[in-house]
Amino acid sequence: MSNETGSGNDGDKFDQARRNFLRGIGMGTAAAVAQPAWGGQTFQDTFADFFQKDYRRMSAEEIEAALERIERKAQARYDVEIECQNTPPQPGVVYGYAINISRCKGYRDCVHACVKENNLGRDSQMQYIRVLELDQGDFNLEHSDHYYEPETVPVEGKHYLPVQCMQCDDPPCVKACPVEATWMEPDGIVVVDYDWCIGCRYCMAACPYWARHFNWTVPEIPAEEMNTNTHYLGNRPRPRGVVEKCHFCIHRTRKGQQPACMEACPTGSRIFGNLLDPDSEIRYVLANKQVFRLKEDLGTEPKFWYYSD
Amino acid sequence: MNSMTLQCLVCVMCLVVLQAQAEEAPDVRQPLRFEGYPGAPEFEVVPRKDELFFYPCAQCHETMEPNPEIRTLNTMHDAEIEHGRGRIWCLSCHNLENRNYLNTLLNELVDFDEAHLVCGGCHANRHKDWYFGAHGKRVASWQGDRTLYNCTHCHNAHSPAIQPRAPKPAPPVRAGLERQPGIQHEKSAVWDTHVEREEQ
Numbered sequence: 001m002s003n004e005t006g007s008g009n010d011g012d013k014f015d016q017a018r019r020n021f022l023r024g025i026g027m028g029t030a031a032a033v034a035q036p037a038w039g040g041q042t043f044q045d046t047f048a049d050f051f052q053k054d055y056r057r058m059s060a061e062e063i064e065a066a067l068e069r070i071e072r073k074a075q076a077r078y079d080v081e082i083e084c085q086n087t088p089p090q091p092g093v094v095y096g097y098a099i100n101i102s103r104c105k106g107y108r109d110c111v112h113a114c115v116k117e118n119n120l121g122r123d124s125q126m127q128y129i130r131v132l133e134l135d136q137g138d139f140n141l142e143h144s145d146h147y148y149e150p151e152t153v154p155v156e157g158k159h160y161l162p163v164q165c166m167q168c169d170d171p172p173c174v175k176a177c178p179v180e181a182t183w184m185e186p187d188g189i190v191v192v193d194y195d196w197c198i199g200c201r202y203c204m205a206a207c208p209y210w211a212r213h214f215n216w217t218v219p220e221i222p223a224e225e226m227n228t229n230t231h232y233l234g235n236r237p238r239p240r241g242v243v244e245k246c247h248f249c250i251h252r253t254r255k256g257q258q259p260a261c262m263e264a265c266p267t268g269s270r271i272f273g274n275l276l277d278p279d280s281e282i283r284y285v286l287a288n289k290q291v292f293r294l295k296e297d298l299g300t301e302p303k304f305w306y307y308s309d
Numbered sequence: 310m311n312s313m314t315l316q317c318l319v320c321v322m323c324l325v326v327l328q329a330q331a332e333e334a335p336d337v338r339q340p341l342r343f344e345g346y347p348g349a350p351e352f353e354v355v356p357r358k359d360e361l362f363f364y365p366c367a368q369c370h371e372t373m374e375p376n377p378e379i380r381t382l383n384t385m386h387d388a389e390i391e392h393g394r395g396r397i398w399c400l401s402c403h404n405l406e407n408r409n410y411l412n413t414l415l416n417e418l419v420d421f422d423e424a425h426l427v428c429g430g431c432h433a434n435r436h437k438d439w440y441f442g443a444h445g446k447r448v449a450s451w452q453g454d455r456t457l458y459n460c461t462h463c464h465n466a467h468s469p470a471i472q473p474r475a476p477k478p479a480p481p482v483r484a485g486l487e488r489q490p491g492i493q494h495e496k497s498a499v500w501d502t503h504v505e506r507e508e509q
Contacts, residue, residue, distance in 0.1 A: 100443070108477035125481045147482055152473035256452035267471070268446030268463065279350050281442025289443060309438070 106160035113264030121219030166302030176206035352455035
């Protein structure tokens with residue numbers, strides 16, 4: 001048939017071209033599946049990321065696959081082998097925090113331990129903890145200054161008030177989220193699914209404690225300073241353009257370790273523990289010290305107390 | 310008369326009890342075993358003797374004659390004690406005869422690793438808080454075995470006040486939040502101008 005007319009020869013050429021083209025596409029796809037193509041990410045991972053569900057609706061296998069994708073992406077972006085986990089909440093545990101403000105000296109060791117632990121960008125303007133400096137006898141937060149930089153602290157006549165996410169029991173940020181990307185876990189920690197967050201920042205407007213922060217840039221972290229112990233709902237490498245906040249070091253506390261801020265505090269002002277355990281240190285503080293919570297009148301029920309003695 | 314008899318009886322009973330306690334009391338020359346405050350969760354103390362530069366103290370002191378006279382030391386030890394406002398001196402806390410041990414107010418021997426028992430002699434409220442976890446610093450974990458730092462990890466026993474030091478760097482000031490000159494953020498400017506107008 002092809003010998004009958006000249007057009008037949010043309011058709012042959014066309015067939016050949018089409019075959020080459022198709023073969024090219026096939027090989028290209030195979031290559032993309034086999035090894036990282038654009039952005040250090042495989043076609044499969046990009047595809048799976050796009051169709052990834054809300055954390056609470058994923059099956060165990062889907063979560064496992066998501067964790068592996070996070071590890072592969074971190075390898076590509078930071079050249080570090082991280083371990084992303086999904087440690088579940090411990091039964092019978094609700095976390096609570098207390099800070100002794102008569103012992104806090106404003107050293108900011110907690111702030112910098114937090115930045116390191118949670119893989120926060122070194123160049124970005126985001127820090128989960130703010131240490132407020134106030135005049136003694138003054139508790140008007142509008143008078144506070146967290147940019148203080150004297151030669152030595154504590155400054156005479158000042159007191160210091162560290163503020164971070166209060167892990168409210170009735171969190172207004174959760175109610176404000178239009179896509180249910182943030183919720184309270186059974187152990188009382190309010191978490192964010194960074195892959196589900198659309199970055200609308202309604203939660204930031206809803207939070208009365210200025211505890212939520214918007215991630216304007218991809219975090220810049222030196223590879224050797226990267227914390228490789230991560231959690232899906234906690235300190236895993238996050239995309240740009242999502243809201244983040246303190247999560248009581250979920251990757252540590254669910255395994256019985258202290259939050260990084262508490263471990264770093266040189267004065268021992270920070271007390272952390274299980275609110276449901278009557279013998280815990282936090283329960284002793286709540287029962288025996290004069291405790292107060294910030295903006296208690298708003299009814300957000302923070303699980304974060306302050307006391308002085 | 311009746312009450313006198315009763316008082317006498319109570320006195321005698323007390324004496325009997327005290328005597329019984331005296332008989333049961335452990336040898337005060339032995340390292341003290343403190344039972345702790347009732348209801349306090351159990352804990353271990355991070356040992357500290359390895360960090361002490363001069364320990365064991367008897368290395369030098371066994372060759373010296375014990376001198377209980379209150380005086381200012383001008384040897385290698387801290388001459389100034391900024392603790393107790395002049396009411397205590399070395400032998401209030403250190404044992405005269407057995408230099409490797411500390412001394413409570415009841416003249417009981419205390420190991421250097423358990424220095425909190427000496428501190429608790431005066432600072433009982435803090436000591437109790439420390440036992441229950443409202444003062445002091447717990448190490449490593451919030452759950453399971455409690456390991457606490459001793460008082461002397463953070464406080465220098467000879468000058469216990471915490472000295473001021475430089476803070477870590479401040480966060481960068483967010484764009485648009487720089488302090489503007491001439492504006493007093495600390496005061497409510499609206500209210501002040503209102504008051505000024507009223508006065509005029």
